[in-house]
Amino acid sequence: MSTSTERHQFTTLSRLLHWTMAAMVLTMLGIGVTMVVSLANYHALVSVHRPLGVAILILVVVRFVNRVLNPPPPWPATMGRAERLAATAAEFTMYGLMFALPLIGWGMLSAARYPIVLPGPLRLPYILPHDLMLYAALRKTHTILAYLLFLTFITHVGAVLVHTLVVRDGFLKRMVPWKVRPPEPALPTDPVRP
Amino acid sequence: MSTHPNAPAGAGRPRPRYAGTVARVGLIGVILAALAGAFAYLGGWFTPDDLTPARFTDAFEQIDGVHPGFRRNHAKGVGVSGVFDGNGQGARLSKAVVFRPGRVPVVGRFSLTGGDPYVADMPDTVRGLGLQFSPPDGETWRTAMINLPVFPVRTPEAFYERMVASEPDPATGKPDPARMNAFLARHPETAQAALVLKGRPVSSGFENSTFHGLNAFRFTNSAGDSTPVRWLMTPAQPFEAATAGAAPRDKKYLFDALIAKINRQPLRWHLVVVIGQPGDPTADATMAWPDEREKVDVGTLTLDRVESEETSAATGINFDPLVLPAGMAPSDDPFLSARSAVYSRSFTRRAGEMKPPSAVTPADVEKGK
Ligand code: HEM
Ligand code: HEM
Ligand code: HEM
Numbered sequence: 001m002s003t004s005t006e007r008h009q010f011t012t013l014s015r016l017l018h019w020t021m022a023a024m025v026l027t028m029l030g031i032g033v034t035m036v037v038s039l040a041n042y043h044a045l046v047s048v049h050r051p052l053g054v055a056i057l058i059l060v061v062v063r064f065v066n067r068v069l070n071p072p073p074p075w076p077a078t079m080g081r082a083e084r085l086a087a088t089a090a091e092f093t094m095y096g097l098m099f100a101l102p103l104i105g106w107g108m109l110s111a112a113r114y115p116i117v118l119p120g121p122l123r124l125p126y127i128l129p130h131d132l133m134l135y136a137a138l139r140k141t142h143t144i145l146a147y148l149l150f151l152t153f154i155t156h157v158g159a160v161l162v163h164t165l166v167v168r169d170g171f172l173k174r175m176v177p178w179k180v181r182p183p184e185p186a187l188p189t190d191p192v193r194p
Numbered sequence: 195m196s197t198h199p200n201a202p203a204g205a206g207r208p209r210p211r212y213a214g215t216v217a218r219v220g221l222i223g224v225i226l227a228a229l230a231g232a233f234a235y236l237g238g239w240f241t242p243d244d245l246t247p248a249r250f251t252d253a254f255e256q257i258d259g260v261h262p263g264f265r266r267n268h269a270k271g272v273g274v275s276g277v278f279d280g281n282g283q284g285a286r287l288s289k290a291v292v293f294r295p296g297r298v299p300v301v302g303r304f305s306l307t308g309g310d311p312y313v314a315d316m317p318d319t320v321r322g323l324g325l326q327f328s329p330p331d332g333e334t335w336r337t338a339m340i341n342l343p344v345f346p347v348r349t350p351e352a353f354y355e356r357m358v359a360s361e362p363d364p365a366t367g368k369p370d371p372a373r374m375n376a377f378l379a380r381h382p383e384t385a386q387a388a389l390v391l392k393g394r395p396v397s398s399g400f401e402n403s404t405f406h407g408l409n410a411f412r413f414t415n416s417a418g419d420s421t422p423v424r425w426l427m428t429p430a431q432p433f434e435a436a437t438a439g440a441a442p443r444d445k446k447y448l449f450d451a452l453i454a455k456i457n458r459q460p461l462r463w464h465l466v467v468v469i470g471q472p473g474d475p476t477a478d479a480t481m482a483w484p485d486e487r488e489k490v491d492v493g494t495l496t497l498d499r500v501e502s503e504e505t506s507a508a509t510g511i512n513f514d515p516l517v518l519p520a521g522m523a524p525s526d527d528p529f530l531s532a533r534s535a536v537y538s539r540s541f542t543r544r545a546g547e548m549k550p551p552s553a554v555t556p557a558d559v560e561k562g563k
Contacts, residue, residue, distance in 0.1 A: 029233065030232075030233070030236050033233060033236050033237035033238075034236045034237070035535075036237075036246075036247065036248075036535075037237060037238035037244065037246040037247070037248070038246070038247075038535065039245065039246070039247060039250070039350050039528075039531060039532035039535050039536070040350075040528055040531055040532065041531065042247070042531045042532070042534055042535035042538075043516050043524065043530065043531035043534050043535075044531070046534075112510075112512065112541070112545070113510065113511065114512070114514075114517065115333060115334045115517055117333075121520065123333070130510055132510050132544075132545035132546075133545065133546065135542075135545050136542065136545040136546030137546070139542050139545075139546075140546070150233060154226055154229060154230060157225070157226065157229065158222060158226050161222045161225060161226075162219075162222060165218040165221065165222060166215055166218050166219060166222070
């Protein structure tokens with residue numbers, strides 16, 4: 001679906017999804033670590049945490065389908081083979097975590113038999129049997145995966161910034177929300193380079 | 195990376211100078227450190243002295259010991275079940291399905307306050323009742339109530355302070371009166387509530403105790419009108435005063451009596467909703483609302499089955515006071531969110547632990563039949 005002028009950038013939909021979800025995921029991580037140490041705001045924060053997490057679960061499925069339909073633009077030549085592999089691995093790790101975390105959140109509340117209340121009249125059904133040990137294991141997993149998502153996010157941003165600021169290959173342009181003109185045609189590599 | 199043989203990007207531009215590169219790497223370091231720092235800040239890593247749900251839960255464990263698998267407070271208890279028959283009177287206050295005329299299954303738990311699951315029953319130990327109402331075609335409602343007409347403290351922080359102040363001194367084995375007095379001096383509302391509590395009549399058992407929800411909530415009916423409320427469960431079993439004097443010899447006398455009574459005949463309570471007026475404190479459980487406030491009997495709770503914690507469904511339930519159906523919402527009482535947070539922490543800890551047998555065993559329950 002990507003047109004030739006977009007080959008250096010992710011499609012508009014991909015970019016929209018990326019930045020919307022980046023904001024949502026960061027908010028979720030922030031709310032998550034804040035609420036578990038808060039007395040006064042615990043209830044208000046959990047009440048946002050549940051529906052926002054469920055929205056991420058829905059969006060990540062949409063986004064994954066979109067990713068398959070609209071593959072990313074080709075990697076810039078500034079990236080070696082190993083780095084491309086690493087970047088792809090990090091991206092799929094983030095997909096995996098954005099899917100697993102809310103699903104585990106839903107599952108753990110099911111195993112604990114907390115009503116899974118979303119705004120208005122929306123409620124989620126239970127997807128696991130009432131089992132305290134299962135709840136405890138999932139609750140721990142939720143924390144570990146959330147921290148893992150944060151680490152992957154830091155690595156991801158670090159790598160993007162290294163490319164953009166140090167290598168200066170305009171890497172961030174692949175994902176910026178606005179349209180970027182395609183780069184000048186690449187010059188041939190220097191033939192006299194040793 | 196930049197040494198990749200096919201690198202075209204920098205080809206047209208001058209190569210970044212070394213110092214510039216160092217500055218840029220430094221900038222990236224600063225950005226990443228700021229992100230990690232913000233995350234750690236939100237997670238409370240830089241404010242270890244803040245009162246968190248975990249620290250609250252630790253305090254229960256510090257005072258009464260860690261009893262794996264048990265609730266960190268109200269640790270000693272038995273499960274019960276039965277039904278709630280709503281009479282429809284509550285519908286004008288709240289659109290919650292439990293208040294429609296009809297029958298709703300209930301699971302509950304009677305308990306004694308404190309984190310020791312094997313504590314000896316004493317007449318004046320605070321008694322608790324946790325209830326879960328599960329209308330088949332409506333939302334779950336949970337509430338945890340106690341047999342005090344007012345709560346001794348106004349804020350979660352004061353609860354914690356008082357708990358720490360009443361911790362036994364390792365030297366004497368008794369709470370240090372100086373610390374308690376200092377606490378009371380800082381909290382006149384506690385001293386005030388203590389006067390009310392001192393004069394309260396203590397009933398002989400669980401079955402004739404009045405259980406108070408204490409914290410205020412807001413009810414909303416189907417027309418959208420919102421009302422501040424408190425609720426209590428008044429027993430149909432006649433009041434009988436607890437016998438004063440020496441401590442009872444039977445460490446489980448309260449629970450044994452409950453088991454015997456419930457097996458003889460179902461026990462009943464009326465769920466009474468007290469309607470607050472403008473000006474009635476909704477964020478201060480140390481203050482009772484005036485006696486003349488309208489009280490609405492919205493239905494009857496009937497408990498006809500008792501079980502030990504080993505088999506009761508109540509064991510797996512967190513009676514979080516903020517598990518509320520549409521039509522009920524928290525008031526501005528700071529206790530509610532704090533209770534929800536601490537109950538969650540306690541629940542998570544006990545859920546992952548192997549629980550040894552409870553004080554009130556299946557054999558005790560069998561014996562009472
Ligand atoms: C929690 C936040 C974030 C998540 C979960 C996330 C996730 C992802 C994922 C999954 C991709 C792969 C492309 C796709 O399938 O959509 C991607 C690409 C990208 N992200 Fe992020 N991202 C986050 C934050 C950021 C931030 C803050 C930046 C800016 C510094 C950024 C810059 C980029 C860029 C430039 C790409 C293109 C990389 C490529 O060519 O594959 N991301 N991101
Ligand atoms: C991308 C989605 C999600 C992220 C990034 C996320 C992140 C987090 C984080 C960081 C914590 C704190 C962990 C700790 O420090 O122990 C947390 C706790 C929690 N999350 Fe999530 N979460 C997500 C989705 C969900 C969903 C969908 C639900 C429920 C439907 C949920 C329910 C909870 C609950 C109940 C807690 C713990 C509350 C407590 O222990 O009192 N989460 N989450
Ligand atoms: C900040 C104040 C409070 C704290 C920190 C607190 C703490 C706790 C904890 C940790 C539990 C055990 C939860 C579990 O593991 O399932 C518990 C249970 C209980 N609490 Fe509180 N509590 C507070 C205030 C109150 C108030 C105001 C009431 C009564 C109106 C109350 C009544 C109960 C009852 C009845 C139970 C036992 C419920 C059951 O059987 O599971 N608590 N409390």
